[in-house]
Amino acid sequence: MRGAAVVVGVGESTYYKRGGSPDTEFQLACTAIRRAVEDAGLAMADIDGFTSYMDRNEPVRLSAALGVGPLNFTAQTFGGGGNGAAAAVTLADAAISAGYAETIVVFRALAQGQFHRYGQAGRVRRARGAGAFTAPYGMLSAAQICAMQTMRYMHEHGITQDSLAEIVLAGFEHAQRNPRAIRYGTPLTREQYHASRWIAEPFHLYDCCPENDGAAAIVVTTKERARDLRKSPVAIVAGAHGLEHRGGVAAFADPTFPTAYHRHVGTKLWERAGCGPQDIGVAQFYENFTGPVLIAIAEMGFCEPGELNDFVADGNIRWPDGGLPINTAGGNLGEAYIHGFGNVVEAVRQVRGESTCQVPDVELSLSVSGPGYAPGSAILFGKA
Amino acid sequence: MSVLPDDWALPALNARNEQWFTSGSIAVQRCIACSTRQHPPEEICHRCGASAFDHDVLAPTGTVFSYTVAHYAVNRALADSVPYAVVLVSLDEDPAVRVVGNLPGVPCDAIRIGMEVEAYWEERTAEDGAAIRLPQWRVR
Numbered sequence: 001m002r003g004a005a006v007v008v009g010v011g012e013s014t015y016y017k018r019g020g021s022p023d024t025e026f027q028l029a030c031t032a033i034r035r036a037v038e039d040a041g042l043a044m045a046d047i048d049g050f051t052s053y054m055d056r057n058e059p060v061r062l063s064a065a066l067g068v069g070p071l072n073f074t075a076q077t078f079g080g081g082g083n084g085a086a087a088a089v090t091l092a093d094a095a096i097s098a099g100y101a102e103t104i105v106v107f108r109a110l111a112q113g114q115f116h117r118y119g120q121a122g123r124v125r126r127a128r129g130a131g132a133f134t135a136p137y138g139m140l141s142a143a144q145i146c147a148m149q150t151m152r153y154m155h156e157h158g159i160t161q162d163s164l165a166e167i168v169l170a171g172f173e174h175a176q177r178n179p180r181a182i183r184y185g186t187p188l189t190r191e192q193y194h195a196s197r198w199i200a201e202p203f204h205l206y207d208c209c210p211e212n213d214g215a216a217a218i219v220v221t222t223k224e225r226a227r228d229l230r231k232s233p234v235a236i237v238a239g240a241h242g243l244e245h246r247g248g249v250a251a252f253a254d255p256t257f258p259t260a261y262h263r264h265v266g267t268k269l270w271e272r273a274g275c276g277p278q279d280i281g282v283a284q285f286y287e288n289f290t291g292p293v294l295i296a297i298a299e300m301g302f303c304e305p306g307e308l309n310d311f312v313a314d315g316n317i318r319w320p321d322g323g324l325p326i327n328t329a330g331g332n333l334g335e336a337y338i339h340g341f342g343n344v345v346e347a348v349r350q351v352r353g354e355s356t357c358q359v360p361d362v363e364l365s366l367s368v369s370g371p372g373y374a375p376g377s378a379i380l381f382g383k384a
Numbered sequence: 385m386s387v388l389p390d391d392w393a394l395p396a397l398n399a400r401n402e403q404w405f406t407s408g409s410i411a412v413q414r415c416i417a418c419s420t421r422q423h424p425p426e427e428i429c430h431r432c433g434a435s436a437f438d439h440d441v442l443a444p445t446g447t448v449f450s451y452t453v454a455h456y457a458v459n460r461a462l463a464d465s466v467p468y469a470v471v472l473v474s475l476d477e478d479p480a481v482r483v484v485g486n487l488p489g490v491p492c493d494a495i496r497i498g499m500e501v502e503a504y505w506e507e508r509t510a511e512d513g514a515a516i517r518l519p520q521w522r523v524r
Contacts (some may be wrong), residue, residue, distance in 0.1 A: 104504050123459050126511075155450070234403065258450070
């Protein structure tokens with residue numbers, strides 16, 4: 001499809017363990033955005049839009065603090081948690097391709113030390129809506145919801161605990177090469193993985209995304225504007241964001257449960273991009289929990305569900321020798337959990353040749369957002 | 385025999401879920417116009433768009449479709465309750481209807497997908513005095 005928009009800058013704050021940031025979430029957001037704009041070789045006055053997903057750092061505050069204005073476009077996706085990360089890029093692409101804005105910052109800031117922890121649940125006396133059918137039974141957290149999906153998926157397709165471990169081990173191994181990664185310098189063995197405590201079966205501690213503080217951003221602009229900027233632009237080859245009818249209906253009532261919500265996304269992405277999973281040599285898969293990553297790998301078409309154990313084994317998802325290295329900066333598990341936006345930034349870096357686990361000659365670079373939460377999204381970057 | 389503390393969350397009742405949470409039966413929402421069942425109950429029929437509903441009382445039996453065992457207490461109030469299991473039960477009479485619950489009579493490490501279970505109801509009183517009958521599961 002290739003719209004009018006390209007990526008010209010990336011930036012991150014320092015990443016911290018939860019509570020470790022000396023800065024507020026809003027300050028972290030501003031830092032990541034400043035760095036991305038500087039990386040692009042643009043000035044703040046060049047920015048005229050913001051997109052994100054589930055973010056509380058309003059463009060009203062951001063533009064005032066950063067010297068941005070006039071502003072022409074702001075948008076966030078509905079629902080989906082971290083599954084909006086790639087979709088936020090498609091929002092920017094759509095707005096720029098349609099001419100509503102020229103240069104948009106796509107960002108996500110998340111400080112779980114300052115605000116609520118994703119791994120915890122508030123106490124309610126009376127559960128409302130679909131929660132009335134789950135909360136009274138102690139089905140409360142994202143880990144538990146994704147555990148329910150994963151347990152069934154493992155049963156249906158014979159997925160082993162070691163295959164869950166492969167997702168973790170790939171992220172931790174890649175993080176050892178990335179000085180930005182929170183897990184840089186703290187490798188993990190398979191034995192440590194299996195010995196770690198349960199959170200919600202079949203998830204051990206290391207199957208679960210950490211709670212971190214940080215922010216990440218990219219700058220998207222027109223091909224024309226990109227021509228005289230500092231670095232080579234990265235193309236937005238195609239994006240997809242969506243859902244089948246009754247996809248994601250609450251309390252496990254989705255007729256296709258267990259799903260990562262990436263079947264339709266995969267179909268649309270490859271159709272729009274004019275290529276397929278066989279053309280992809282590096283990918284970022286958002287890890288909220290390891291199980292949904294496996295489901296997403298299959299739903300994006302990289303293998304059949306019954307082939308997943310083999311697909312992730314023997315280093316196939318690890319850099320440098322694997323057929324499909326994933327989460328090459330360490331991912332949410334190894335680098336930092338910024339609601340998956342680090343996986344978008346890393347996908348851009350792979351095209352630029354700037355990854356710390358750089359795959360040679362990357363023509364196409366995939367980032368698949370938060371599986372297990374609906375609607376799903378994915379974005380494919382490439383050489384401009 | 386509750387898995388969670390007696391003062392843990394109870395359902396807030398409304399016109400759509402009241403039958404489910406007070407009747408002591410597996411009363412599944414059914415669209416009057418097109419007879420489609422949906423659970424949890426919705427405000428609009430997902431098949432035909434109508435908003436008038438009745439319910440079907442189905443046999444209170446099913447099989448464990450999936451489950452998880454929560455070891456980490458996501459709220460301090462649950463610290464003494466972990467580990468506890470949450471099961472997803474597919475009803476025998478309509479397997480597309482899946483019901484979340486607990487299976488208190490079975491040790492967490494003995495729960496398996498495919499276990500045959502039947503419903504029973506916990507009698508609970510909400511803080512506003514509402515009498516709630518919360519469906520739960522046991523092995524049959």
